[in-house]
Amino acid sequence: MQHTLNYRLLRAVTLLACVLAACLPAASATSYVITNDDPGVSFYGVGPKGTLTLQQQVQIGGFGNVAGFFGANRLSVLDSGGKQCVYASVSSTSNIVGIAISTMTVGGSATGSPTDAGTTNGIGLALSGQYLYASFTDSNTIGSFSIQSGCGLTFINDVSVSGLAGGVINGMAIHGSMLIATYTDGSIQSFDISAGSPVSNGGEQYSTATLNSMDATYPNSIDITSDGHYAIFGDTSTSVVVEVSDISSGKVTPTVVSSGKSSISSSNVMLSPDETVLYVINTQGATVTAFFFNPATGVLSGGCQSATVSGQSADWSYLAGLGLASETGNGGGVYVAEFGAPSAIALVSLAVSGQTCSMQEVNGSPFADPNSQGLLSISTFPPRSF
Secondary structure, three states: OHHHHHHHHHHHHHHHHHHHOOOOOOOOOOOEEEEEOOOEEEEEEEOHHHOEEEEEEEEOOOOOOOOOOOOOOOEEEEEEOOEEEEEEEEOOOOEEEEEEOOOOEEEEEEEOOOOOOOOOOOEEEEEEOOEEEEEEOOOOEEEEEEEOHHHOEEEEEEEEOOOOOOOOEEEEEEEOOEEEEEEOOOEEEEEEOOOOOOEEOOOOEEOHHHHHOOOOOEEEEEEEOOOOOEEEEEEEOOOEEEEEEEOOOOOOOOOEEEEEOOOOOOOEEEEOOOOOEEEEEEOOOOEEEEEEEEOOOOEEEEEEEOOOOOOEOOOEOEEEEEEEOOOOOOOOEEEEEEEOOOEEEEEEEEEEEOOEEEEEEOOOOOEEEOOOOOOOOEEEEOOOOO
């Protein structure tokens, strides 16, 4: 009886400790949070309970950029076929740099054509197999690069793109042979990249929320389900707006809108590894929202929202890019870039019980990123599997 009582007490204490620690998964010794500080890339080791410690900053040239689009992810992580690389864009030089993660050294770099440029609003990146794609926001072009050994790159060509009203390319996401892009005028478009260079699939259209709001809302960042059935768009808006498009036909289709007044903007989104949760960064509302997601139907429901992430206005202006706290399960929460001078990285945990959930910023958050004067993009290694 005493043994049983002791076991029950120990189990209760363990469960309480898990709740107090927000049940964040333990990280392996090779886990990193990576930041594009433009003009450098910083690697943070992930410790117990998700704590971050700066390991090294790798210089990648240029003179920095403290502005740009939320949806243009300036980092892309490769972990496939024996290659473990992080690719980072340098806005001021329009250079794309490949860094070997094992040694944290530059393995190669490349530029696009002489007219490809992203000085004003950054250069977004997206990976597909042996190719890397770069969205040059000044020239409104997508550059295609082949991935070489040692994390090197070779420029292939570029294509000019545009929104229906002349909007600038913003976010990109890839699944298989399809690349999807957003534009600053609310247009969304898909491309066939099976031959390397993007070729429009036709069907470019305005998002439903853009049309309904009379251009007051526009899709920004993009995520795609692991089976390629749905594309999810996080919108820049005066409220929380997320749109879902059925892309199983090989093209974008009219989006279904989910919205709410609980916060401001929803410019960055990411699915959890098991696709049961969609994380939404309320970039101007200073909170993080988690929706439940049904990957079979593409339907968003319920969910929860964090309290205001500490430090807005005093230490930072916007929340921006995100990375998962864990590459398994529901992700356990997210790391979030804090756009400041200098910047920092917040950690907001997620706890789920049935059809309810809760989010909270963990003790010790945020973690300083002294090398960045305007952090917009972060990634994690190992990356999510899709």
